[in-house]
Structures are given as C-alpha cells and as structure tokens.
Amino acid sequence: MLGWELPPYNSGGLGVACLNMAKSLAGCGASIDFVVPYSAKHEDAKFMNILSATKISPFLRYGNGAYVSSEIEKLFIENQDTGDYQSIRDIQKDYCEYVEDYLENHHPDVVHAHDWLTYEAGLIAKQKYHIPFIAHVHATEFDRAGMKEGNKLIHEIEYEGLMNADRIFAVSETTKRIIHEKYHIPLSKIEVVYNSLDSKYEEDGYEFDDSTYKYIESLKHSGWTIISTVSRFTVQKGLTHLMRAAATAISENPKLLFIFAGDGEERNELIQLSAELGITKNVIFTGFIRGKRLRDIYSLSDIFVMSSVSEPFGLTALEAAHHGDCLILTKQSGVSEIIWSALKYDYWDEHKLAEQILAISKRPALKKALQHSIQQEYRQISWDKIAKKCLEIYNDTVKKRKK
Amino acid sequence: MRAICLYLHIHQPTRYRQYSIFDVGNNSNYYNDRIDGRQSNERIFKKVAEKSYRPMLKLLESKINNNKQFKVSFSITGTWLEQAEKWEPELIEVIKRMVDTGQVEVVGETYYHSLAFFYDRDEFDAQVKMHEKKIKELFGKKPKTFRNTELAYNDELAKWADAKGYKAILAEGWGKVLGWRSPNHVYRPTNCKHIKLLLKNYRLSDDIAFRFSNRAWEEWPLTVPKYIDWLNMDSLRGNLINLFMDFETFGEHQWKDTGIFEFMSSFIDKWLSEYENIFVTASEACDLYEPRDEISMPETVTWADTERDLSAWCSNSMQTSAMEALYGMKKDVLKSGDEKLIADWRNLTTSDHPYSMCTKYWNDGDVHAYFSAYASPYESYIFFMNILRDIEYRLNMLKTAKK
Numbered sequence: 001m002l003g004w005e006l007p008p009y010n011s012g013g014l015g016v017a018c019l020n021m022a023k024s025l026a027g028c029g030a031s032i033d034f035v036v037p038y039s040a041k042h043e044d045a046k047f048m049n050i051l052s053a054t055k056i057s058p059f060l061r062y063g064n065g066a067y068v069s070s071e072i073e074k075l076f077i078e079n080q081d082t083g084d085y086q087s088i089r090d091i092q093k094d095y096c097e098y099v100e101d102y103l104e105n106h107h108p109d110v111v112h113a114h115d116w117l118t119y120e121a122g123l124i125a126k127q128k129y130h131i132p133f134i135a136h137v138h139a140t141e142f143d144r145a146g147m148k149e150g151n152k153l154i155h156e157i158e159y160e161g162l163m164n165a166d167r168i169f170a171v172s173e174t175t176k177r178i179i180h181e182k183y184h185i186p187l188s189k190i191e192v193v194y195n196s197l198d199s200k201y202e203e204d205g206y207e208f209d210d211s212t213y214k215y216i217e218s219l220k221h222s223g224w225t226i227i228s229t230v231s232r233f234t235v236q237k238g239l240t241h242l243m244r245a246a247a248t249a250i251s252e253n254p255k256l257l258f259i260f261a262g263d264g265e266e267r268n269e270l271i272q273l274s275a276e277l278g279i280t281k282n283v284i285f286t287g288f289i290r291g292k293r294l295r296d297i298y299s300l301s302d303i304f305v306m307s308s309v310s311e312p313f314g315l316t317a318l319e320a321a322h323h324g325d326c327l328i329l330t331k332q333s334g335v336s337e338i339i340w341s342a343l344k345y346d347y348w349d350e351h352k353l354a355e356q357i358l359a360i361s362k363r364p365a366l367k368k369a370l371q372h373s374i375q376q377e378y379r380q381i382s383w384d385k386i387a388k389k390c391l392e393i394y395n396d397t398v399k400k401r402k403k
Numbered sequence: 404m405r406a407i408c409l410y411l412h413i414h415q416p417t418r419y420r421q422y423s424i425f426d427v428g429n430n431s432n433y434y435n436d437r438i439d440g441r442q443s444n445e446r447i448f449k450k451v452a453e454k455s456y457r458p459m460l461k462l463l464e465s466k467i468n469n470n471k472q473f474k475v476s477f478s479i480t481g482t483w484l485e486q487a488e489k490w491e492p493e494l495i496e497v498i499k500r501m502v503d504t505g506q507v508e509v510v511g512e513t514y515y516h517s518l519a520f521f522y523d524r525d526e527f528d529a530q531v532k533m534h535e536k537k538i539k540e541l542f543g544k545k546p547k548t549f550r551n552t553e554l555a556y557n558d559e560l561a562k563w564a565d566a567k568g569y570k571a572i573l574a575e576g577w578g579k580v581l582g583w584r585s586p587n588h589v590y591r592p593t594n595c596k597h598i599k600l601l602l603k604n605y606r607l608s609d610d611i612a613f614r615f616s617n618r619a620w621e622e623w624p625l626t627v628p629k630y631i632d633w634l635n636m637d638s639l640r641g642n643l644i645n646l647f648m649d650f651e652t653f654g655e656h657q658w659k660d661t662g663i664f665e666f667m668s669s670f671i672d673k674w675l676s677e678y679e680n681i682f683v684t685a686s687e688a689c690d691l692y693e694p695r696d697e698i699s700m701p702e703t704v705t706w707a708d709t710e711r712d713l714s715a716w717c718s719n720s721m722q723t724s725a726m727e728a729l730y731g732m733k734k735d736v737l738k739s740g741d742e743k744l745i746a747d748w749r750n751l752t753t754s755d756h757p758y759s760m761c762t763k764y765w766n767d768g769d770v771h772a773y774f775s776a777y778a779s780p781y782e783s784y785i786f787f788m789n790i791l792r793d794i795e796y797r798l799n800m801l802k803t804a805k806k
Contacts, residue, residue, distance in 0.1 A: 252424065341762070343781055355424050359785040365724035366784055372720075373762050 024387035119161025172334025233264030341373035455654030481514030511546030561592030576602030587641025
C-alpha cells in the first residue's frame with residue numbers, strides 16, 4: 001500500500017481511512033507493506049510493515065506548506081531548485097525512487113495507492129514491474145477546490161494515474177460520477193468502496209460530562225434545540241447556505257442555537273453574514289477543535305448538519321451519529337448514499353433545510369425516530385465488510401491480469 | 404360443488420403534497436400537487452387506470468357477459484371513487500354495468516380507507532355510513548358484507564359487524580390463528596349470532612398477487628394447468644377457496660408483459676369448464692355454506708407483512724404521535740361544521756399516510772423494495788404534521804370569526 005500519512009501523523013480523514021482499511025485487510029489475512037514518505041514510529045500499526053521512503057520528519061511530508069492545493073502550487077513554483085525537500089514534489093520524487101528500489105526485491109500481488117500523492121509511484125509498479133495498480137480516490141482535486149478548476153498539475157497526475165490504473169476505488173457514488181465525468185474514466189473500471197467509522201472510536205472510554213457546558217445545557221433545558229456543523233470553513237462545505245437557512249428557521253423558532261465548529265478562509269464572511277442576517281445571538285463559532293472538545297460538541301447537539309456542496313464521503317456524519325445526533329445531510333455527500341435514517345436536501349435548497357431543522361426542533365417524535373433508527377444503522381457500516389469487498393476486487397484484478 | 408370467491412380491493416389514497424411549514428396559514432392546498440409532482444394524485448391515478456383499472460375491468464366485464472357463473476366481489480374506497488369521478492368517470496360506468504348484472508357484489512368498508520376502528524369508534528361508524536351512502540348513490544345497492552382496511556380484524560370488529568346486520572366479514576386466513584383448520588370453510592366469529600367469517604387463502608392468493616412474476620420462485624412460471632392443480636388439491640381441505648387481493652395486482656404489481664391478464668382470462672375459463680366448479684360472491688358464499696366452527700381472534704390480524712399485524716401503521720413514535728394528534732382534533736373539526744375542513748381532515752385518516760411513515764424496512768437494506776410517494780418516512784411525517792398545524796390554524800380563525 002502506498003500512502004502519505006498514518007495516524008497519529010494525520011492531518012485529516014485520509015490517514016485514518018488508510019489505517020482502518022489496512023487493519024481490516026490484515027484481519028482478513030492480507031499481508032501489507034505500507035510505504036509512508038517520512039520516518040516515524042507507528043504504535044497503532046503493528047499488523048503491517050511500515051516502510052519509510054525518506055528520513056524526513058512526518059511534519060514535513062507536505063513540503064513546507066499545509067495540504068491546501070493553492071499553497072502547494074505556490075510552493076513548487078516559487079521554490080523550484082532551492083535545496084532538498086523544499087516542495088512536496090521533491091518528496092514525491094524520492095518516494096517514487098524508494099518504491100522502485102523496493103519493487104526490485106519484492107513482488108506484491110497488488111499495489112494499492114491512496115490519492116494523487118502516490119499515483120506516480122503506483123504507475124511505476126504497473127509500467128515497469130507489471131504489478132496490478134489500484135488507485136484509491138478519497139478526494140479529487142475538483143472536490144478540494146469546491147468543484148472549481150484547482151491545481152492543473154495535480155489534475156494531470158490524477159488523470160494519468162486514473163487512466164492507467166487497473167481498477168479504481170471511489171469512496172462514494174458521487175466520487176465515482178466525478179471520476180467518470182471529469183476524468184472520462186469508464187464506469188466499469190470504478191468500484192465504490194465506502195469508508196466507515198474507526199473501530200477505536202467507540203472504545204476509547206470517552207464519556208460526556210454535561211456539567212462542563214452549563215450555559216448550553218441551561219438553554220437545552222428551557223426548550224432550545226442545538227444544531228451543529230463541523231468542517232473546514234471553505235466554499236466546498238456550503239456553510240453560507242446553512243447560515244441563511246438558519247436565519248429562516250430562527251424567524252419561525254427563536255430557540256435555535258447553531259454551533260459552527262472549525263476554521264478556514266470563509267470564517268470572516270460567515271461571521272459577517274450572521275450579523276447581516278441579525279442572528280448573531282443564535283450562532284456560536286468555536287474555532288478549530290478536535291479530540292474531546294469535538295466529541296462534546298457532538299454530544300451537546302440535537303442535530304448535525306452536513307451542508308457540503310461536494311463531499312466525497314463525510315465521516316463526521318458517522319461520528320455525530322455515534323454521539324446520538326439526528327442527521328441532516330446534503331444529497332451531494334457520499335455518506336448520504338448509505339445512510340437512510342436521515343433527512344436529506346440539495347445543498348442550495350435553504351428553504352428545505354430550514355424546514356427540516358424546524359421539524360426536528362418542534363417534533364419530539366420525529367427526533368426520537370431519527371435518533372433511534374440511526375443508532376441501529378450506522379453500526380452496520382463496518383470496515384470488515386469493506387475489507388472483504390477490497391479483497392474480492394484484488395483477487396479479481398490479479399486473475400484478469402494473469403489472463 | 405367447488406367455489407372460488409374472488410374478491411378484489413380497489414383503492415387509491417389522496418396523497419398530500421410536500422406541504423411546507425411556510426405554507427401553514429398561507430394556503431390550505433394539501434392534496435393537489437403539480438401534475439408532474441411526485442405526489443400528483445391525478446398523474447398516478449391516470450397511470451394506474453391505464454395500466455390496470457381499464458384493462459382488468461374490461462377483462463372481467465367480458466367474462467361476466469360470457470358466463471353467468473362468473474362472479475366477483477369488489478371493495479371500492481371513497482377516495483378511489485372521488486378520484487375516478489374527477490379523472491376517469493368511465494371506470495365507474497363500467498363497474499355500474501357490472502353490478503347491474505347481479506354478478507358483482509360491492510363490499511362495505513370505511514370511506515377513507517382508515518384505521519378509525521382502532522382509534523375512534525364514532526368516527527369509524529361515520530365513515531362506514533359515508534361509504535354506504537356513496538355506494539348506494541352510485542350503484543344502487545347497500546353493502547351486505549364488510550371488510551375493514553388492510554383486512555384488520557379482531558373479535559370486537561366481528562361483534563360490531565354482527566350487530567350491524569352484515570352477512571359476512573372478510574379476514575386473513577393466517578395459519579397461526581387457524582392452526583389445523585382450513586381457510587376453505589365458512590366460520591362463525593366467537594360471540595356472534597348471524598355473521599359468517601370468510602378467510603383469505605393466502606397461499607393461493609399470494610401465488611398470483613406476489614409471486615406470479617418472481618423468477619427466483621421455484622414454481623415460476625405459473626401456468627394455468629399448474630394453478631388449477633393446486634386449487635384441486637386445496638379443495639380437498641374444503642370447498643370454498645377465497646382468493647383475496649388488490650385489484651392493482653393486475654397490470655400494476657404484475658405488469659402486462661408478465662402475462663398476468665392472459666393467465667387470469669384462461670384460468671377463469673378453465674375453472675368454469677368443469678361442471679362442478681363455480682365462482683361466488685362473498686354473500687353467495689354465506690348462502691351456500693354453513694359455519695364449520697367458531698373462530699376467535701382477540702388480537703388484531705391483518706393481511707400485511709409476514710407479521711400480519713398493524714405494526715406497519717402504528718409502531719414508531721412518528722406514527723403514534725401523528726395519529727394521536729390527528730384524532731385529538733376530531734371534536735373541534737366536526738364541531739366547526741365547515742365541510743371542506745372536515746373533508747380535509749378526514750382525508751388524513753387514510754391508512755396509507757401512517758404507512759408512509761413506517762421505518763420497519765427503511766434502514767435494513769431493503770429500501771429498493773420499499774414503495775412510497777415520499778423521499779423518506781421522516782419527510783412524510785413532516786408534511787403530515789405541517790398540515791395538522793394548518794388545520795389547527797383554520798380552526799382558530801373560525802373561532803375568532805364567530806366571536
């Protein structure tokens with residue numbers, strides 16, 4: 001397996017998904033060598049061999065910038081030829097060389113590469129060593145750029161990788177459609193392999209102590225409904241639609257509190273919008289949060305909204321479900337394809353979103369029914385089932401290759 | 404003498420549209436969706452008329468005209484009749500011609516296809532009377548036999564029907580209740596003096612209604628000789644075979660291209676070609692046979708699902724709260740004397756509405772087998788409750804106007 005990060009050195013969902021998938025595959029009997037672009041210890045990943053492609057620290061794996069495409073572009077254009085590892089492209093180059101050396105001595109049945117960062121290495125395996133290459137799409141550059149152009153070089157790497165891959169895993173039907181429409185890959189080559197909640201998520205001993213948040217608890221006791229969203233504040237997440245829907249809903253029911261958890265370039269715009277709409281009293285911005293704080297937000301909330309314009313999967317919805325929230329999801333999110341016990345809307349339909357928030361806040365029976373059904377439902381989505389599907393596709397791909 | 408009692412249920416609900424909270428107090432159009440809308444009653448009715456009502460009625464009428472021995476019983480709901488009057492009046496003309504021959508019996512039931520018997524006995528009585536009046540008006544006959552919505556039956560209902568002077572009442576011949584007894588006899592409900600109980604032979608009925616086109620069924624394809632064979636065998640357990648099913652089985656549940664119409668046509672001819680075989684109406688079955696035994700069903704039995712109970716209509720919190728709120732308004736609604744308001748309210752008692760809020764099958768992966776006019780059970784509930792809110796608003800307006 002070729003990946004760019006594993007927990008605890010992850011910046012988001014990608015590393016978590018890679019680790020969980022590898023773990024379940026190992027549990028099904030697969031033996032895995034996992035190549036990462038940095039040197040570090042991974043205590044949680046004893047079930048596979050972790051190989052370090054370079055000696056750099058995990059914190060430098062995206063070059064000197066964060067994992068934001070526009071900054072990556074800036075980086076390697078401005079810093080070309082300025083010393084070792086100035087940009088992510090330098091690291092990718094070494095990564096490819098390492099993989100090439102590795103394949104001189106090893107003969108895996110399949111090479112499974114996660115996202116554009118490792119597709120070039122995957123291509124080497126296929127073209128030079130004739131090993132079946134599976135490209136796993138957790139997100140495309142179109143998703144990261146809010147369905148706009150994005151970075152041309154990354155597009156090209158994605159296109160090259162996807163064209164040449166023997167099989168493609170997409171994290172949802174939505175992503176599958178994007179791969180088909182934007183990269184012109186035949187649908188028959190793309191398999192949908194969903195994500196699931198980290199198995200450790202349920203067992204880490206978290207307990208919610210409701211006395212920590214006295215203010216919000218007191219609001220709840222006097223009939224307020226708490227609605228939260230957790231995301232990066234970028235155009236991809238559709239948060240301005242959510243804000244406007246909030247205003248419409250509050251005009252019908254003033255006892256609604258909206259928690260916007262996260263941060264990003266859209267923050268100031270959102271704060272300003274809430275003021276223009278005259279609902280600052282009903283909106284809370286928490287800033288970027290993780291760990292216990294994040295879980296507290298889920299636990300405090302009655303409703304979790306995923307308002308994304310485009311969302312390859314959307315793991316936060318399953319996390320919120322775990323903490324007992326009712327879900328409202330956009331039809332454009334991957335997770336809405338496999339979750340039935342939720343209310344759904346099109347991301348632009350602010351009216352409908354307002355309607356759904358109002359309905360849950362005013363109808364205890366609806367809230368109860370949604371909470372009850374989602375509790376049973378989200379548990380059925382397991383990494384084990386996903387791993388079994390992967391293995392089937394591996395075997396099938398290898399067979400076809402041999403013919 | 405071996406008799407088949409063929410009984411077909413003719414019904415369409417008046418579906419409510421996606422009635423928004425923002426409509427409440429502004430417009431009270433609950434039931435007229437745009438013609439291309441998902442809940443357009445007109446579009447659905449015309450479609451089903453084309454596929455099922457017209458061709459099947461034509462087939463049955465020709466059988467009636469060709470053979471005095473062919474009989475059939477219908478139950479026709481008030482909501483179906485209202486829609487037929489509006490959009491396909493010639494269907495009513497055909498049924499009228501058939502009833503006039505004396506070979507067709509119309510069975511009594513609630514006008515609105517409701518489960519009022521289980522919520523409000525007075526409302527139930529009123530709806531049965533309304534239906535009786537409508538049938539008398541259109542077809543000139545008063546129903547002598549009775550079926551409750553979804554064949555929902557228990558001892559109490561039998562007692563009620565007995566007191567009302569009905570000759571027969573129809574119910575599901577559920578094996579768990581019958582034990583070793585055969586559904587192919589006439590029975591007497593416990594504690595009743597005159598009324599007779601006709602039990603659906605669910606195996607032979609469902610062979611046509613549910614399994615006919617199922618290619619995974621080991622008996623597929625079902626041919627007329629095979630089916631006649633089964634009828635002959637089953638007749639050894641009693642001489643009256645009650646085939647009860649939805650009228651829409653023909654053309655809508657089983658499409659024309661499955662050969663269902665040809666099957667029915669030749670099955671009827673074949674059955675009647677043997678000299679000792681006849682068809683009977685529900686009333687004639689009672690004239691022909693004496694009760695063999697007494698049967699008690701203290702718990703409600705329906706013809707739905709493998710459970711044969713009411714759980715698809717009243718098990719989750721949304722369904723119970725919706726029905727509670729609905730019947731809780733009855734007194735005020737009836738007192739208002741506003742006919743339009745009363746009809747709007749009564750239309751909500753139709754059992755299809757709580758059924759569309761059922762979550763039993765919603766999240767167990769069998770979603771595609773689930774047919775509903777709404778995107779989800781939760782949405783259906785939201786629209787339903789919004790309508791109740793508007794009715795409440797109208798009641799308040801009437802009250803203030805009186806003052």
